[in-house]
Amino acid sequence: MLKTKKDLTRYSQISYHLMMLPGMFFLILFSYVPMVGIIMAFQDFVPSKGLWGSNFVGLKHFIYMVQLPDIVKVIRNTLIISIGKILLGTFMAIAFSILLNEIRLKFFKKTVQTIVYLPHFLSWVVLAAVVMNMFNLDGPINQFIASIGIPKINFLGNNKTFQPLLISTDVWKEFGYNSIVYLAAITTIDPGLHEAAAIDGASWWKRVWHVTLPGMLPIITLMAAMSLTGILSAGFDQVYNLYSPIVYETGDTLDTYVYRIGLVGRQYSFGSAVGLCRSLVGTILLLTSNWLAKELTDRKIF
Amino acid sequence: MVENKSVKSKIRVAVIYLIVLLLGLSCFLPLWNVVAISFSKSAAVSANRVNFWPVDFTLAAYKKILDDAQFWRSFVISVIRVVIALALNLILVVPMAYPLTKNSKEFKGRNIYMNLLIFAMLFSGGMIPSYILVKNLGLINSIWALILPGALPIFDVILLMNFFLGNPKSLEEAAIIDGAGPFQILLKILVPCSKSCLATISLFSIVGSWNDFYSGLIYIQKPVNYPIMTYIQSLSVDIQEMLRSGQTSQSLANITELSNRNLNAAKIVVAVIPLLMIYPFLQKYLVTGIVVGSVKE
Numbered sequence: 001m002l003k004t005k006k007d008l009t010r011y012s013q014i015s016y017h018l019m020m021l022p023g024m025f026f027l028i029l030f031s032y033v034p035m036v037g038i039i040m041a042f043q044d045f046v047p048s049k050g051l052w053g054s055n056f057v058g059l060k061h062f063i064y065m066v067q068l069p070d071i072v073k074v075i076r077n078t079l080i081i082s083i084g085k086i087l088l089g090t091f092m093a094i095a096f097s098i099l100l101n102e103i104r105l106k107f108f109k110k111t112v113q114t115i116v117y118l119p120h121f122l123s124w125v126v127l128a129a130v131v132m133n134m135f136n137l138d139g140p141i142n143q144f145i146a147s148i149g150i151p152k153i154n155f156l157g158n159n160k161t162f163q164p165l166l167i168s169t170d171v172w173k174e175f176g177y178n179s180i181v182y183l184a185a186i187t188t189i190d191p192g193l194h195e196a197a198a199i200d201g202a203s204w205w206k207r208v209w210h211v212t213l214p215g216m217l218p219i220i221t222l223m224a225a226m227s228l229t230g231i232l233s234a235g236f237d238q239v240y241n242l243y244s245p246i247v248y249e250t251g252d253t254l255d256t257y258v259y260r261i262g263l264v265g266r267q268y269s270f271g272s273a274v275g276l277c278r279s280l281v282g283t284i285l286l287l288t289s290n291w292l293a294k295e296l297t298d299r300k301i302f
Numbered sequence: 303m304v305e306n307k308s309v310k311s312k313i314r315v316a317v318i319y320l321i322v323l324l325l326g327l328s329c330f331l332p333l334w335n336v337v338a339i340s341f342s343k344s345a346a347v348s349a350n351r352v353n354f355w356p357v358d359f360t361l362a363a364y365k366k367i368l369d370d371a372q373f374w375r376s377f378v379i380s381v382i383r384v385v386i387a388l389a390l391n392l393i394l395v396v397p398m399a400y401p402l403t404k405n406s407k408e409f410k411g412r413n414i415y416m417n418l419l420i421f422a423m424l425f426s427g428g429m430i431p432s433y434i435l436v437k438n439l440g441l442i443n444s445i446w447a448l449i450l451p452g453a454l455p456i457f458d459v460i461l462l463m464n465f466f467l468g469n470p471k472s473l474e475e476a477a478i479i480d481g482a483g484p485f486q487i488l489l490k491i492l493v494p495c496s497k498s499c500l501a502t503i504s505l506f507s508i509v510g511s512w513n514d515f516y517s518g519l520i521y522i523q524k525p526v527n528y529p530i531m532t533y534i535q536s537l538s539v540d541i542q543e544m545l546r547s548g549q550t551s552q553s554l555a556n557i558t559e560l561s562n563r564n565l566n567a568a569k570i571v572v573a574v575i576p577l578l579m580i581y582p583f584l585q586k587y588l589v590t591g592i593v594v595g596s597v598k599e
Contacts, residue, residue: 015484016401016409023398024415026454027422034427034435047434096325103316112326114585119329121577121584123513125535126570132333132538133339133567138350140335176329180588204314237516241535255429262430263520275428283425 034108041272061273071259071274077163078253081234084167086227092175094220097182098208116176128241131169132156162247170238181223189215214225228289232282254278340364340567347564360365363568373569375526376533381576383448383529384511390453390490391507392500398454399462400488423456436521447521448529449516458503465499466492502587505580530573537566 036051041061043054065071076191096116103109119127135141135155142152189212197207213220236255243251251261254274262271334354339347343358351357367373406412428434432451441447469492475486493500518532525536 012408012484013410013532016404017411019397019401019484019488020415023394023454023459024418025419026394026450030432030435030451030454032418034431036424037312037427037431040431040434047437096322099318099322102315103322105319108322112322115326117585117588118581119334121509121513122333122574123531125513125515125531125538126574129534129538129566129570130336133335134332136350140331140353143350143353165320168393172328175325177588204311225412240519250481258429259520263433264500268434270428271430272428275430279426279428279563289531 013223035278037248038272038276041276043139043269043270045266045269057269061270062277064270065273065277069253073249073256074252074257077250078232078234078255081163081166081239081253082231084163085170085235086230088167089171089174089178090220090223090227092171093178094182094213094216096175097179097186098212100179100183101186101212113176117180118176119173120177124235124237124241127169127173128238131165131242135165142171157244157246159247159250162243162251166234166238166242166251170235178223181219185216185219186212218297225289225292225296228292229282229286232278232283325513336426336567336570339564340571341423342564344562344564347428347567360490363564364572367564367568367572372526372533373572376528377573379445379527380530384447384508386445387449387452387511388504391455391458392504394454395458395462395502395503396493397488398459399466400462400484400492402459403466419456419459433520441521443522443524443527445527448511448517451517452510452514457463458507462496462499462503465496469495487573498587501583505584505587508580509577509584518540534566534569537562537569 039051040054042056042058043051044057044060045051045054100109100112103112133139137152137154141155146152153161155165193211193215194207197211202210234253234255234256236253237258239251239253239256240259243256255278258271258274258278261267262274265271331354335352338354338356339352340363341356341359341361342352343360343362346352346357401409401413402416404412427435436442436447436451441450457547473495474487477491482490513531514529515531515535518529519535522528522532525533528536
């Protein structure tokens with residue numbers, strides 16, 4: 001039986017569609033059906049009546065949301081926490097990669113890398129327990145603080161210290177892992193540049209500033225553009241596992257707020273309305289960061 | 303002058319080693335603290351006498367875990383979930399990545415599929431509509447609620463598609479001349495050439511499923527059906543409340559739950575062991591994952 005070229009193409013086309021089919025089923029069901037569910041943000045949604053039986057109320061929940069003092073607080077907290085994480089996290093990852101690159105003892109370097117990459121792969125459930133043990137009133141950190149004569153601090157139960165705690169523990173978890181990409185960038189810098197600078201009498205600091213950092217600039221720009229995407233997510237897992245009613249004032253973020261009010265409090269429509277606004281701004285941020293990445297470097301996210 | 307310089311550079315190197323050592327210790331000691339607590343007598347833990355070395359060394363906490371039916375139930379739920387989720391991820395991602403490497407002439411409809419994928423990455427229905435969907439599908443309290451919503455990791459599809467595109471085209475053309483159809487090309491040529499990318503996707507799927515407590519929190523309402531991380535999260539709630547409220551050690555020591563701190567620490571250690579077992583592989587594919595992660599197009 002001779003297959004004509006046309007038959008072959010037809011066979012290929014059908015095969016391609018068949019290959020897409022299972023994945024598309026899950027995509028439609030778990031990504032697109034919930035998008036239709038957003039209708040509930042414009043209703044007084046009652047689960048027993050369903051999406052088609054609930055009353056439409058227009059923008060009621062959105063108007064309520066804008067008037068709520070909570071929402072300003074929640075957005076402010078989200079932005080402070082996420083921007084703090086991005087700035088301090090980027091700085092730490094870059095600084096660590098530069099320092100690590102100076103280490104010549106192979107065994108020492110490998111050991112340190114193994115240890116600092118580890119927290120990235122641990123769940124916040126586990127790390128929250130670690131943070132609680134370290135920072136509780138009688139924990140090692142407070143024992144140290146007391147030993148140098150400063151009064152103990154209740155890091156987890158104080159609105160002044162909670163945001164710094166979230167930012168620094170997240171930086172602690174991720175700096176090692178995030179440094180990998182910067183370390184890879186450093187190794188692509190021509191060592192001849194360093195030698196030339198050294199012969200010209202440039203100090204180590206000067207070489208870092210004028211050779212290493214400019215060499216890393218493309219990747220720093222790319223990472224900075226990509227980090228824009230995360231500005232609305234202050235990290236649900238981390239905040240949820242560390243916060244408590246005492247620190248809602250400074251610790252409550254958009255994601256935890258939607259979870260608590262919308263899901264636990266069963267205000268499905270209101271929660272969806274807040275979620276919709278968050279998703280929309282998130283989409284704009286993602287598009288912007290993709291555009292920035294493409295303009296500033298020649299890479300893109302998708 | 304020259305000597306002065308070399309002394310200076312020696313000091314600099316020493317300072318760098320010191321800083322790197324301190325950063326390494328800052329990651330190691332807090333994790334080690336949990337291990338030390340798990341091997342200590344509960345009285346010593348309650349009195350906050352355990353820092354970085356076990357006090358009154360004992361295996362009591364680990365012996366207790368052996369009889370803890372709920373711990374092992376959650377552990378097994380997570381193991382089953384990891385295995386099914388991994389299989390499902392690969393079964394869905396691998397066949398999708400191949401047709402997407404074609405252009406819209408070779409595969410009519412390619413761009414529609416691609417745009418559907420990208421839009422789903424850009425925008426989502428959010429937490430509550432997803433919860434209502436899972437509820438209406440009758441999946442609440444079922445292990446499938448943990449697996450199915452994340453069955454198609456879109457980012458992995460694009461990752462693998464780009465990896466396939468990196469293979470020389472001549473490989474595929476030769477196979478077509480030999481009479482291979484799309485399924486043969488995918489399974490006999492592309493998959494064997496993409497082991498490192500598939501390993502990366504698999505490892506990240508395993509870590510993600512094992513560490514996920516969020517799905518368990520939202521979709522599982524019966525504590526007996528909790529996956530391991532949600533179970534551990536539910537344990538620490540009582541103690542967290544006490545620690546946060548800032549009570550002194552004296553009043554805390556009276557509360558019985560606190561004597562469980564070493565038991566909980568031991569549970570955390572056991573729950574992390576599976577991750578430590580695959581950690582060497584993770585480190586091997588770490589860089590691959592990141593390098594293919596930021597795609598040049």
